[in-house]
Amino acid sequence: MSSRRVMSAVLTVVAAWAIGCAPAxxxxxxxxxxxxxxxxxxxDVDPRSRDLFHGVxxxxxxxxxxxxxxxxxxxxxGFSISYDVEDESGVEWSVKIGDEAQSEVTASRIVWAMxxxxxxxxxxxxxxxxxxxxxxLENGGRFRPKLPTLKNAGIWSWHENPxxxxxxxxxxLVLMMVLNSTDLKxxxxxxxxxxxxxxxVGRWYAVKDxxxxxxxxxxxxxxxxxxxxxxxxxxxxxxxxxxxxxAFRGRHQELLRVITPDDVAWxxxxxxxxxxxxxxxxxxxxxxxxxxxxxxxRRIQQKITEGQALQRRSGGERS
Numbered sequence: 001m002s003s004r005r006v007m008s009a010v011l012t013v014v015a016a017w018a019i020g021c022a023p024a025x026x027x028x029x030x031x032x033x034x035x036x037x038x039x040x041x042x043x044d045v046d047p048r049s050r051d052l053f054h055g056v057x058x059x060x061x062x063x064x065x066x067x068x069x070x071x072x073x074x075x076x077x078g079f080s081i082s083y084d085v086e087d088e089s090g091v092e093w094s095v096k097i098g099d100e101a102q103s104e105v106t107a108s109r110i111v112w113a114m115x116x117x118x119x120x121x122x123x124x125x126x127x128x129x130x131x132x133x134x135x136x137l138e139n140g141g142r143f144r145p146k147l148p149t150l151k152n153a154g155i156w157s158w159h160e161n162p163x164x165x166x167x168x169x170x171x172x173l174v175l176m177m178v179l180n181s182t183d184l185k186x187x188x189x190x191x192x193x194x195x196x197x198x199x200x201v202g203r204w205y206a207v208k209d210x211x212x213x214x215x216x217x218x219x220x221x222x223x224x225x226x227x228x229x230x231x232x233x234x235x236x237x238x239x240x241x242x243x244x245x246x247a248f249r250g251r252h253q254e255l256l257r258v259i260t261p262d263d264v265a266w267x268x269x270x271x272x273x274x275x276x277x278x279x280x281x282x283x284x285x286x287x288x289x290x291x292x293x294x295x296x297x298r299r300i301q302q303k304i305t306e307g308q309a310l311q312r313r314s315g316g317e318r319s
Contacts, residue, residue, distance in 0.1 A: 268305075
């Protein structure tokens with residue numbers, strides 16, 4: 001047997017093993033959740049009510065484009081370089097640069113518009129930093145404030161969390177497919193403690209790292225924030241045994257096995273409620289120019305139409 005055929009056989013066995021060993025997806029809550037409990041994850045808001053330019057923090061918590069930010073620490077271990085910085089008023093920020101900076105801000109705006117909890121963030125196309133005697137003008141960065149009222153308390157798992165089995169949970173997975181979120185790993189999720197006067201008054205479950213979006217999906221260095229990869233990428237490939245098949249090639253495909261045509265329509269109908277101005281604001285918040293934003297929006301709206309049509313056709317399954 002040739003080395004190529006041997007390798008192919010090995011990969012087939014490994015793939016089968018991985019599918020068989022995929023962790024179960026299950027809820028950690030003992031039973032159905034009340035709306036106030038689901039609100040830690042998702043709230044049934046009118047998408048049209050949300051300001052998609054300024055985002056969750058509004059106008060009050062935005063980075064100053066004229067400030068010089070003092071670098072406290074640098075992290076080069078992940079896909080993107082990130083900095084911990086402090087502005088001239090003493091506010092600390094986590095700043096991500098590189099391909100994911102724009103897509104993270106815009107994807108976060110869209111996720112928040114759909115009612116899902118999100119930490120505040122913003123994008124600066126150019127910003128200044130200093131470290132000791134060194135000063136530099138840096139290109140685009142995603143700025144996330146470190147607020148005393150919102151503390152990162154750890155991660156939550158896609159496979160085991162209180163919201164598995166809810167419409168909101170399945171809807172979020174559909175939204176990840178609309179945005180081509182290729183990196184469905186637990187490390188990108190955060191539980192935030194909402195604090196007041198040093199007391200925990202609530203928690204948010206959020207997908208905090210949404211940079212690996214608006215490109216293609218895959219396991220080996222997929223494109224992020226790349227319109228030429230995003231436009232031709234598929235969305236829905238079929239329906240089998242009442243469940244939707246997606247053109248998703250990223251990690252943890254087992255998470256999608258529970259998605260039905262009704263779940264896809266639920267999310268796509270919510271997305272369709274956003275106004276043209278809101279779509280433009282979401283991409284303007286990420287620093288996209290009008291022409292590039294229009295291409296991204298056009299492709300997303302094609303997916304929305306496809307998802308809405310799927311429910312109307314679901315009486316006759318296709319494979």
